Amino acid sequence: MSTKALRKEEEENLLRRADDLCRQNNLRLTPIRERVYRELVQSGGPVGAYDLVDRLSSEKKRLAPVTIYRALDFLRDAGLVHRLATQNSYVISHGQPDVNAMKIMFVDSKTGETIEVHSSEVAEAVRKAAEQAGFRSVSPFMEVEGEIAR
Amino acid sequence: MSTKALRKEEEENLLRRADDLCRQNNLRLTPIRERVYRELVQSGGPVGAYDLVDRLSSEKKRLAPVTIYRALDFLRDAGLVHRLATQNSYVISHGQPDVNAMKIMFVDSKTGETIEVHSSEVAEAVRKAAEQAGFRSVSPFMEVEGEIAR
DNA sequence: TTCTTTTTGATACGTTACTACGTAATATTG
């Protein structure tokens, strides 16, 4: 089976999973929201909000930025998409949410490519450091810049 | 000794330390750069670039944003200031740079207050996770959102 | 159906960050 077909298959899996998640939580995965999610899936990496505006706009109809931001906000609240603050961009979240794991987004400083890793060891170390510093209910997401080993 | 005096003393220590660092590395801590750094020290927390524009502008003379951004860039390159990507703001970096430690900025999601913690345990856990994911030369800085325990 | 809530469309606006270019200050060299 070709790589492209594999990608297509994975894409459909992600879409189905997103659909299920929304159904189970009484969230509405409307056409625009699904288009934004699908675009992020197909891109295979982080995409900026205005890039999404361009990609999802047709010649007749240009989407307004706020439309994209609203869809992104929904997808983020649903846990389907992460915002990369260091890159001003957005990327799909894959993997079943392991509550006890830290979701680390490794971001290649040069290319912007990302790799998502879930680690309970990091989560535990961060939790300890937070506790000693008087911090609570720490977010399970973080990003770390570096570079992909080639 | 009063808290205020302690703060003042610490402020002077930081300024002196910054001065020394620049001298040792043939960097020029010009008046504007020192004013920006001092403002960040005095604020005691993260400050936005345009806030700095306001605070360092007088009635006669309004500084241009680029002036602040240039000073911030210098201070960041010198390792004296961190940029908080999640907050679009800037905060002084304190503590002697421990090469083997991860510099964690805990950011209170509500107030924006930060606490900087250096942890070699977190650094080691992140390094391992990065290695397994094919990542190299990971940045020693990260930010984690949460809330300060009161 | 009517009533209510949610979502979307359209426009404008606010914030954050950077670029270009010319001038001034500073450092380096002869």
Add this chain to the structure above:
DNA sequence: CAATATTACGTAGTAACGTATCAAAAAGAA
């Protein structure tokens, strides 16, 4: 010192990112 190279600053304009508002449409509830 003067001549030159480098660095820093002032001014203006612009690009990128994100939000506020209100009206229209769609979806859900009664």
